[in-house]
Amino acid sequence: MKKTTRVNHPPPVELPPGNHPLVAPIYQTVKFEFDTLAQTEAHLRGERPGFFYTRASNPTTRQLELLLAELQGREDCLVTASGVGAIAQTLLALTKQGDHVICFVETYNPTRYLIRRLLRRFGVSHTLLSIEDLAALERTLAAHPTRLVFFESPTNPVTKIADVTALTGLARAAGALSVMDNTFAGFHQHGGFAVDIFVHSLTKYASGCGDVMGGAVIARPELIDAMRSDFGALGGTLDPHAAFLILRGLKTYFVRYAAQCASAARIAQRLAAHPAVARVHYPGLPTHPQHALAAKQMQDFGTIVSFDLKGGASAARRFADTLELFALAASLGSTESLVVTAQMMVGRDLDADQQRISAITAGTIRLSIGLEETDDLLGDLARALDAAGAESAQI
Numbered sequence: 001m002k003k004t005t006r007v008n009h010p011p012p013v014e015l016p017p018g019n020h021p022l023v024a025p026i027y028q029t030v031k032f033e034f035d036t037l038a039q040t041e042a043h044l045r046g047e048r049p050g051f052f053y054t055r056a057s058n059p060t061t062r063q064l065e066l067l068l069a070e071l072q073g074r075e076d077c078l079v080t081a082s083g084v085g086a087i088a089q090t091l092l093a094l095t096k097q098g099d100h101v102i103c104f105v106e107t108y109n110p111t112r113y114l115i116r117r118l119l120r121r122f123g124v125s126h127t128l129l130s131i132e133d134l135a136a137l138e139r140t141l142a143a144h145p146t147r148l149v150f151f152e153s154p155t156n157p158v159t160k161i162a163d164v165t166a167l168t169g170l171a172r173a174a175g176a177l178s179v180m181d182n183t184f185a186g187f188h189q190h191g192g193f194a195v196d197i198f199v200h201s202l203t204k205y206a207s208g209c210g211d212v213m214g215g216a217v218i219a220r221p222e223l224i225d226a227m228r229s230d231f232g233a234l235g236g237t238l239d240p241h242a243a244f245l246i247l248r249g250l251k252t253y254f255v256r257y258a259a260q261c262a263s264a265a266r267i268a269q270r271l272a273a274h275p276a277v278a279r280v281h282y283p284g285l286p287t288h289p290q291h292a293l294a295a296k297q298m299q300d301f302g303t304i305v306s307f308d309l310k311g312g313a314s315a316a317r318r319f320a321d322t323l324e325l326f327a328l329a330a331s332l333g334s335t336e337s338l339v340v341t342a343q344m345m346v347g348r349d350l351d352a353d354q355q356r357i358s359a360i361t362a363g364t365i366r367l368s369i370g371l372e373e374t375d376d377l378l379g380d381l382a383r384a385l386d387a388a389g390a391e392s393a394q395i
């Protein structure tokens with residue numbers, strides 16, 4: 001064999017039987033082959049297991065899918081290149097012209113865009129409700145045959161808690177599928193509820209380090225099987241190297257999440273006592289209007305702490321610019337703490353009444369608490385709150 005040929009067919013190295021790597025290898029390959037054409041054809045007919053083309057499946061992405069399904073308490077999963085990819089592909093795979101979808105004012109802005117703008121172009125109608133108005137949900141389900149009810153809990157950014165039992169019960173009774181974006185709560189929560197389909201952004205807590213994007217759809221096998229070929233055709237596959245990084249991130253998921261939640265709880269308490277703060281939105285605080293529901297539904301209260309500054313937009317600007325440890329950046333769930341202001345979160349598609357329901361005020365701030373020392377974060381927040389409060393008092 002000439003060297004030019006050899007470099008394209010390097011010597012194979014196979015592990016001997018009984019010899020295993022502790023970390024599964026990254027199958028960084030697009031193609032897989034079978035030994036014969038007959039085996040290839042059998043695989044393509046679905047009669048022989050294996051892998052053929054990474055857009056359809058790959059051992060590394062499959063390992064991540066099996067792990068996530070188990071963490072969320074379901075049997076199967078499909079992973080995608082981003083969280084929004086998981087949401088978009090789920091919506092496209094599960095709806096057809098003439099269907100009706102229910103979503104909420106408090107739903108993540110890009111999800112609302114997908115339902116209100118993209119699905120509408122394909123003849124799918126929607127109704128936008130408040131996550132707190134279960135009576136309106138019941139009325140809407142009675143008035144319109146509905147394919148999907150798409151919701152989140154806690155909601156972004158003001159951490160409203162959806163009543164998961166009531167919501168999924170109403171959807172199921174009306175013959176609609178419930179889809180829950182469980183990104184804010186993580187993979188270990190809400191699995192015991194009758195949610196039909198969970199979607200997640202793996203970009204957040206799964207990776208944890210803010211260096212890789214991914215998404216997941218987790219459900220019972222018949223729903224995943226119904227979506228699988230559309231997902232393959234839509235092509236938003238997760239790369240095996242990204243899957244490897246996410247699998248690596250998941251090894252520390254539970255310890256990271258617990259430490260970040262503990263820090264978030266301390267920070268929420270401290271914010272609530274500061275004179276520059278009008279209101280703190282953290283489901284772990286007894287003052288949160290749905291604290292009891294959160295305590296019933298969740299094992300912990302998350303790492304997102306939002307609050308409203310008394311001084312409005314100008315105080316928010318001074319606050320954000322004074323912070324040193326919190327990066328002014330999108331996303332959440334990473335090891336580094338992040339801050340976003342109302343201007344970065346407001347839903348520009350919402351009318352005045354819907355803006356009121358969304359509860360984002362000019363002084364609303366969302367913090368994503370990372371893994372820094374809590375005392376350092378508290379010191380940084382105290383300086384920024386003093387800057388926000390002091391100058392607004394002079395105005």
Ligand SMILES: Cc1ncc(COP(=O)(O)O)c(C=O)c1O
Nearest residue numbers: 082083084108183201203214331
């Ligand atoms: C609740 C929620 N769902 C989905 C996404 C989208 O995830 P990705 O950024 O991985 O597309 C985000 C991102 O911020 C989110 O907050």
